[in-house]
Amino acid sequence: MNSDHSVVRHIRSQESETATEVEMLPHGVSKNRLASKYLWLSLLVALIPLIGFASLYDSYFSQLVTRLTEEQLATRVAATQNEFRVFIRERKFEIQALTDQFDSPEYFVPEGRQNISSELESFLRLQVDARSVYGVVFFDEKGEVAWSFPDKREIGLISKNNVYEFEGAELIGPSAYSIERPSGVVLRTSRQLDVNTDQKGSIGLVLRFNSFTEILRGLDQGTTFRVLLQAGDGNTYDVVGQPVNVTENSVQKFSLLPGWSLHVIQDRELVMSPVERMRYWLIILMIFTVAGLFWLHMSISRRLNRQVESLIDSVEQVALGNLETPVAHVQGMEMLRLTQSIERMRLQLKKFIRSTLAIERQATLGQLAAGLAHDIRNPLTTIRTTVAALSRREKNPENKEMMSLVEEEIDRVNDVLENLLNFARPRDPLASRIDAKELLSSVVALVGASARNQNIELRMQCPPSMFLMADEGHVRQVLMNLLLNALEAMSVQGDLIALDGCQKGAEIALSVRDNGQGMPEDILAHIMEPFYTTKSAGTGLGLAICNTLIKSNGGRMSIESTKGEGTTVTVFLPVAEAQE
Template sequence: MSHDHSVVRHIRSQESDTAVDVDVVPYGTSKNRLASKYLWLSLLVALIPLIGFASLYDSYFSQLVTRLTEEQLATRVAATQNEFRVFIRERKFELLALADQFDNPNLFVPSGRQKISSELESLLRLQVDARSVYGVVFFDEKGEVVWTFPEERQAALTGLESISEFEGTELIGPSPFSIEQPSGVVLRIAEHLAPRSGRKGSIGFFLRFNSLTEILQGLDQGTAFRVLLQAGDGQAYDVVGQPVTMTKVATQRFSLLPGWSLLVMQDRELVMSPVERMRYWLIILMIFTVAGLFWLHMSISRRLNRQVESLIDSVEKVALGNLETPVANVQGVEMLRLRQAIERMRRQLKTFIRSTLAIERQATLGQLAAGLAHDIRNPLTTIRTTVAALARRETNPENKEMMGLVEEEIDRVNDVLENLLNFARPRDPLASKIDAKELLNGIVALVGASARNQSIELRVTCASSLAFWADEGHVRQVLMNLLLNALEAMSVQGRLIQLDACQKGDEVALSVCDDGQGMPEDILAHIMEPFYTTKSAGTGLGLAICNTLIKSNGGRMSIDSIKGKGTTVTVFLPVAKAQG
């Protein structure tokens, strides 16, 4: 983390010379925030159509009574009268055409039903198939019903008393209303027309009473008007043909046929009461809608501002160099996508800074190693050669021992320089197929004596046919370093070091696992960084060199450690067949 902060400070220091001064604008009050502006605008856009609709709706109802004037009512009544009379005339013409086919006087007697031919019966059946006709009625010369087609309709003709004449026809009825028996009226040719054909009787249609009342539906205005049909029997019926008890006097009465009238009841309360009620509920609806929209605006605004402030805080932490703290969680699809984008940016920036640090560190160490090798190694070689020559001529044992110590220290300095060179400029790997079990057994044999001196058991677990592809010298150096580190870590506790090799997908995992004292998380986070060491005499390049060598062979290395339980270092390298 300290390295990341230093890089951020370094970058800022470099940019400070050319950067343009920009005023930092705080997130500010809620009225200046973009989210609040959009929400207030949406509230305004929602309220303007609502208020306009309420005004138009109120205006519509206030003009309803004026629009439904007497002139309009008269026009509609005239249309209804005309439609009613046209319906009767059409049935009259159909009845006259049918009567011409029944000119035999023997048909107008009770036994006439048995005397009709099949052609006439088909004609009757076709006639009663019409929607408005229940049946055909045959009368004798006295006007009594002798028979009907179909026969079951004859029972429905009881109770027909009132007779109204219209353009040469007689409208008899309607029949009494009941749930079981549909109400109907009889339309027949008037008696003064029957003798012209020499018939001894007359013929009529038993019409569906609803066919007459439903003509009024075009005039019925619901709450504005109530329309009733007053039939020849004096009873009033509604538009579906049910009798109605008159509780109020009709506002207007219009004649349809002699004895038949159209009753129109227009009550101001029927018109104004719904208008006033609707206006009242409309005002309440507007108040609740405005309150709901305002509450919704405030809650969304507060929630959105909290989430935006949370994201701004996270971005400011990243800008200040805190790349370890994840971005705070937010809700909502859009805010979640923004949070994920910022989190990806944080991770990528963290990776970029670390990779940049590694590259800069590698380049710096390369230059340092080259300079040390040139400026220190050559003089050290001359000094060591001189000290060795003097030591051979020295006869004083104490002086000779001191010269030997000088040679050892010179060799130690050479080793440090060698480690620097290995880390900064490792040689290119010479990859080959390596038998994992053979390699592990060879390394165990080299350090077996040291392990036995510490009473530590070395155990190898590996399949005999397992092989991987890498530079054998590099891998041997890495595993040897890891094994020596494990032996050193177990100087206080631990009795077993496990060396495992297994295949995981396209990789071979080589693990060195000890049950030593382990490492805490703060040390584990920096353990592979160059020059980071917990040893008093260490250089901090061992694991860094191992990591560099493994990466140069196309592999990777991971370290897992638990304080007080041990450490496991795993090296992943490509299997041999992947390179074949």
């Protein structure tokens, strides 16, 4: 803990020096920069609506003048004429499809309705479901109506007085306009039914008259001119199909079909009305622009102040030594970059402090290990010599094996002392290919007697032929330490320790799990730090050494614990490659 205080004192001394340097900076630099940004932003917000409105205003009049020119009007009329003819041609293609299906003279007689099959009736019904079609009419050889589909109502829409030729088809109508009965136009084409007798029949589509007038909507401009349709009956209709009387003098006529024409009427009064409205909206827009500019300035000022205050609070927390709380993120490109820079500074400072503490702790551990090695190695040497002499005289094989295990444990203690001495600069591991199941079995054999003395079940589960690559002594030492810790933790609660091994991807996971008393979160967060211990007689080096050994072998170690349920420590080591 003395190292922690020294690092904090060093940080605060650096902080006071930095604060002195900051006070020497001119105070107006950042302020002037923000004021300049406010000015340019305010001008930009004010100019964009005005420039945009001026552009729209000018564009409106230029488009208005362009629309009133003869060339522009002629272009639109030509497009409407083309669309009108295309509409009729499409209906001709539909009639052609009908004539391909109804190719027998029996369909072109008054009794033809009874001669059609259910498939042909479905085909006719599909045809009349179109939005622009009222029905289908069949004409006999003399041109008289034989029958109609879906019923005889459509016959009333047929007028023989207004018949016009168009590209080999006949356009009949329109019928008289009335509220009870909609107007219709018949498009009819003939077909030779019998080659030997030259017998002919014809099929007509009864089209909705509004389908013709709706084509004019693309040309009609209510603010500049109106468009009317003069049909074959001599009457004039608007875009919704209602008859109107034309009294204006400024009427331009354009031919659509034989007997059909297009009337364009210009309206000067409708042109000038939008000009007055645009001026009115210009004044309102100016007022709202000024109000919006003021509101925007105040809103940005308050928002920027909140962001700066948030950054100041975060920096003060770092200055006070709170390096665990992340810096609060704020919006805005420059403020976000500043926040990210402060956050990187916090993380680097946190990493620097932890590295410094780790170095000091490792140095302290090295001094402690040197003293322990001097005091422990001499008794261990005497014990090992005595056990070796007794082993040579012992004739009971079972006792002799136990003495051999004692010698191995003494050697392991020597290895632990060697690792303590090298904790500050650990030796490179001697990696070898280790059978995970054999390793766990040997560890269970060493700890089994202690577990039985505490009435604790020691259970092992590991599949065969699973190999890991690591220093066998390091891994054995780590597992022994973890098992002994589990036995000690279960002295109050628990009766099972499970030692498991499995493969997870490119790693071998060796876990020690107990159902003891577990650890709270505040202890779990520091449990692998050197010299951190909750035991009255512990040194806090066991898990720190285990973590160092595992990392030196290219692995990692994780600890999961729940208060009152138990603890699981898992060691992950690389899988050994298969050998031939």
